Amino acid sequence: DVKVTQSSRYLVKRTGEKVFLECVQDMDHENMFWYRQDPGLGLRLIYFSYDVKMKEKGDIPEGYSVSREKKERFSLILESASTNQTSMYLCASRTTSGSSSYEQYFGPGTRLTVT
Amino acid sequence: RKEVEQDPGPFNVPEGATVAFNCTYSNSASQSFFWYRQDCRKEPKLLMSVYSSGNEDGRFTAQLNRASQYISLLIRDSKLSDSATYLCVVNLFRWSSASKIIFGSGTRLSIRP
Numbered sequence: 237d238v239k240v241t242q243s244s245r246y247l248v249k250r251t252g253e254k255v256f257l258e259c260v261q262d263m264d265h266e267n268m269f270w271y272r273q274d275p276g277l278g279l280r281l282i283y284f285s286y287d288v289k290m291k292e293k294g295d296i297p298e299g300y301s302v303s304r305e306k307k308e309r310f311s312l313i314l315e316s317a318s319t320n321q322t323s324m325y326l327c328a329s330r331t332t333s334g335s336s337s338y339e340q341y342f343g344p345g346t347r348l349t350v351t
Numbered sequence: 352r353k354e355v356e357q358d359p360g361p362f363n364v365p366e367g368a369t370v371a372f373n374c375t376y377s378n379s380a381s382q383s384f385f386w387y388r389q390d391c392r393k394e395p396k397l398l399m400s401v402y403s404s405g406n407e408d409g410r411f412t413a414q415l416n417r418a419s420q421y422i423s424l425l426i427r428d429s430k431l432s433d434s435a436t437y438l439c440v441v442n443l444f445r446w447s448s449a450s451k452i453i454f455g456s457g458t459r460l461s462i463r464p
């Protein structure tokens with residue numbers, strides 16, 4: 237079974253803090269994603285990485301950066317957390333080959349509260 | 352206009368009923384289509400892919416209408432365990448970069464005993 241893990245289920249940070257969210261997948265997937273999910277807005281793509289050291293901005297990259305130094309790990313960084321970044325953050329991965337290509341596998345999510 | 356639109360619901364139906372959701376997409380270059388299911392406070396999981404010819408998986412049937420640019424999900428003989436949010440997902444092919452995955456906001460379904 238594919239497993240995507242996220243470093244924390246719940247996180248509380250103060251405004252202005254630097255926040256690191258870690259995501260690890262164990263299936264050698266090429267693509268990895270960071271989304272945030274807010275009521276009524278659905279999942280919105282923050283950043284996408286199609287391979288190691290490769291990244292592409294999603295729909296809402298402002299205030300975020302990412303790092304992918306190893307294939308299995310994709311980190312989301314909030315340089316200076318703000319209250320409007322309070323949200324559920326979901327990491328996902330997918331392969332680009334084979335019969336299960338395009339299916340995304342999600343981690344359990346990190347509920348971040350910025351006070 | 353949103354790229355992928357769904358009726359947010361909630362749909363509240365009795366156990367055993369048949370329920371159908373639609374999802375419309377705006378970009379005709381959309382390449383592949385999926386339904387995901389998300390339980391309360393859980394991550395989304397793939398329910399089924401949607402093929403041009405339509406496909407069925409037990410009580411679930413998915414249809415694609417490229418001409419009208421919508422996909423549908425039909426659930427027959429609904430169970431209490433079907434209560435969840437159903438997300439419509441569209442994969443958009445792009446020549447210049449990696450394909451784009453677009454999620455709908457989800458349709459909430461609640462099955463009552």
